[in-house]
Amino acid sequence: MSIKKILLGFLLIAFASVASVTFTIYKMQILTDNMLNIFIHPFQVNNAVAEIYTGVTVMDRDLKAAIHVHDMEHIKKNISELTEKILRQEERIEYNFAIIYENYLGDNHDIDNAYHAFIRWKTLVEQLITLLDSGKNHQANQLHNTRGIEAIEHFYQQNKVLNDFAVKKAGEFHSFSVVNSSHYTVTLILSLTLILSGFIIFYIVKNLLTLNQNYQHQLYLLDQNFLTATLTRDKEVIDISHALCRALKLDREAVLHTVNDWFFTDEQQYQSFESDILAGISISQEVFIRVAGKKLWFHLEVIPESTTEAGIDTFNVFFNDITDKKLLEKLSITDNMTGLYNRNYFDSVFPREFRRAKRDEKHFSVVLLDIDFFKQYNDTYGHQEGDKALIAVAKVFIDQAKRSSDFAFRVGGEEFLILTNQKDFISLELFVLNIIHRVEALKIPHEPSIVSEFLTVSAGAVQVSCEQDMTAEEVYKAADELLYQAKSAGRNGMKSKAFTLV
Numbered sequence: 001m002s003i004k005k006i007l008l009g010f011l012l013i014a015f016a017s018v019a020s021v022t023f024t025i026y027k028m029q030i031l032t033d034n035m036l037n038i039f040i041h042p043f044q045v046n047n048a049v050a051e052i053y054t055g056v057t058v059m060d061r062d063l064k065a066a067i068h069v070h071d072m073e074h075i076k077k078n079i080s081e082l083t084e085k086i087l088r089q090e091e092r093i094e095y096n097f098a099i100i101y102e103n104y105l106g107d108n109h110d111i112d113n114a115y116h117a118f119i120r121w122k123t124l125v126e127q128l129i130t131l132l133d134s135g136k137n138h139q140a141n142q143l144h145n146t147r148g149i150e151a152i153e154h155f156y157q158q159n160k161v162l163n164d165f166a167v168k169k170a171g172e173f174h175s176f177s178v179v180n181s182s183h184y185t186v187t188l189i190l191s192l193t194l195i196l197s198g199f200i201i202f203y204i205v206k207n208l209l210t211l212n213q214n215y216q217h218q219l220y221l222l223d224q225n226f227l228t229a230t231l232t233r234d235k236e237v238i239d240i241s242h243a244l245c246r247a248l249k250l251d252r253e254a255v256l257h258t259v260n261d262w263f264f265t266d267e268q269q270y271q272s273f274e275s276d277i278l279a280g281i282s283i284s285q286e287v288f289i290r291v292a293g294k295k296l297w298f299h300l301e302v303i304p305e306s307t308t309e310a311g312i313d314t315f316n317v318f319f320n321d322i323t324d325k326k327l328l329e330k331l332s333i334t335d336n337m338t339g340l341y342n343r344n345y346f347d348s349v350f351p352r353e354f355r356r357a358k359r360d361e362k363h364f365s366v367v368l369l370d371i372d373f374f375k376q377y378n379d380t381y382g383h384q385e386g387d388k389a390l391i392a393v394a395k396v397f398i399d400q401a402k403r404s405s406d407f408a409f410r411v412g413g414e415e416f417l418i419l420t421n422q423k424d425f426i427s428l429e430l431f432v433l434n435i436i437h438r439v440e441a442l443k444i445p446h447e448p449s450i451v452s453e454f455l456t457v458s459a460g461a462v463q464v465s466c467e468q469d470m471t472a473e474e475v476y477k478a479a480d481e482l483l484y485q486a487k488s489a490g491r492n493g494m495k496s497k498a499f500t501l502v
């Protein structure tokens with residue numbers, strides 16, 4: 001299950017919700033429109049029709065009453081009141097007809113017929129009032145009983161048509177409301193939406209759980225196979241993989257949340273890249289860590305992380321065990337028998353260190369050493385003893401060249417070379433004399449030697465200042481020349497030369 005599918009699930013829920021809400025709103029809108037129709041037509045038209053009916057009936061009643069008054073004085077007074085009253089009724093009726101004309105949903109001929117019937121009645125009313133006004137009550141009565149009754153009956157008929165239509169329309173609207181009240185449909189749609197959403201949510205949750213399981217499994221695999229840890233900038237371990245704990249022989253629970261230096265051989269090693277870490281720069285280095293007395297080599301990747309603007313909060317360290325690779329590397333650059341660096345390595349280190357000394361503006365010293373009368377030694381004590389002697393002498397060189405900038409090589413059968421940074425020429429001479437002295441002090445018996453009863457070495461030493469414009473080959477050649485001179489001068493000694501401008 002991918003994040004895309006989860007998003008699709010949420011989109012479906014959102015779509016279903018929007019669709020059902022839109023449907024509900026649409027249905028409500030239909031009902032509202034229908035309510036409006038009910039109000040406009042049946043309600044307003046019916047009211048107007050009823051008011052017209054009442055108005056005409058009241059006019060008729062008042063006319064009848066006036067017809068039956070015989071006292072002349074009363075007649076005059078009544079007629080003027082009646083005329084005013086009838087005018088008001090007529091105005092009201094006209095107004096109601098206007099409402100009907102505006103809102104009636106049926107055929108306009110129906111209204112025209114009713115209106116003409118009203119006009120006919122109205123004309124008759126005017127004639128009746130004229131007769132009454134001139135005291136002709138009897139004629140008025142006759143007119144009312146004949147044409148009057150006929151006109152009013154006709155008006156009632158026409159008015160009834162309007163009323164019937166309005167009532168019929170009200171029924172239609174009501175039925176429409178009932179049909180469209182659709183609460184069942186809305187409930188059904190909402191229920192379906194809820195059910196669909198429920199299914200989708202179930203599907204999403206189920207898949208999220210699976211996703212989480214996979215994620216946990218991957219974390220487990222990483223934890224078991226990757227040598228990694230997360231530390232705060234104060235070197236407090238906030239997370240460490242089981243694989244790294246195994247590799248460094250650490251108890252995970254004991255290490256977590258403690259400040260430590262286990263990942264760094266020493267404080268100096270950490271400090272060498274601390275400034276980079278705090279500046280947010282990733283580090284990639286080969287480091288060694290002593291684990292239970294064994295020197296293990298790791299390729300170390302440090303990736304700083306910051307969650308705030310303030311700077312680096314944590315850094316992740318990734319280790320890759322390269323001890324085997326380092327061993328191979330060492331084998332390829334060291335001489336099997338003596339443990340000194342071999343000739344091949346010398347060929348790549350010599351020019352590189354020569355350039356480095358020049359760049360760092362340091363004196364560069366080369367010491368070439370050769371065992372005296374070694375052929376005779378072999379001839380006397382045998383080749384095997386010769387090997388032992390070589391190993392013993394080489395050990396002296398290793399001990400002497402122990403600074404990180406010193407290198408001791410076996411460049412030939414019994415020929416050795418030391419690269420060293422001695423601060424001045426005197427220091428170099430003392431350094432070489434010390435070696436010569438220490439070799440003799442091994443007291444390896446060497447009977448055929450004519451310079452000592454013990455095994456000795458001769459040396460040619462050269463010191464070159466950085467200003468000197470010499471090539472590596474020239475320096476080597478000069479040391480070789482001096483060694484030759486030391487041999488010629490009697491052996492068990494050294495010849496040295498400084499190539500400096502001062």
Ligand SMILES: Nc1nc2c(ncn2[C@@H]2O[C@H](COP(=O)(O)OP(=O)(O)OP(=O)(O)O)[C@@H](O)[C@H]2O)c(=O)[nH]1
Nearest residue numbers: 370371372373374375376378383384386387413414
């Ligand atoms: N035992 C042993 N002998 C070696 C080895 N490599 C070179 N040799 C011997 O070292 C000797 C070097 O002899 P030479 O070059 O004649 O020099 P030397 O006898 O030391 O005389 P000078 O250098 O003039 O003092 C040879 O006899 C080689 O056989 C080695 O790995 N083991």
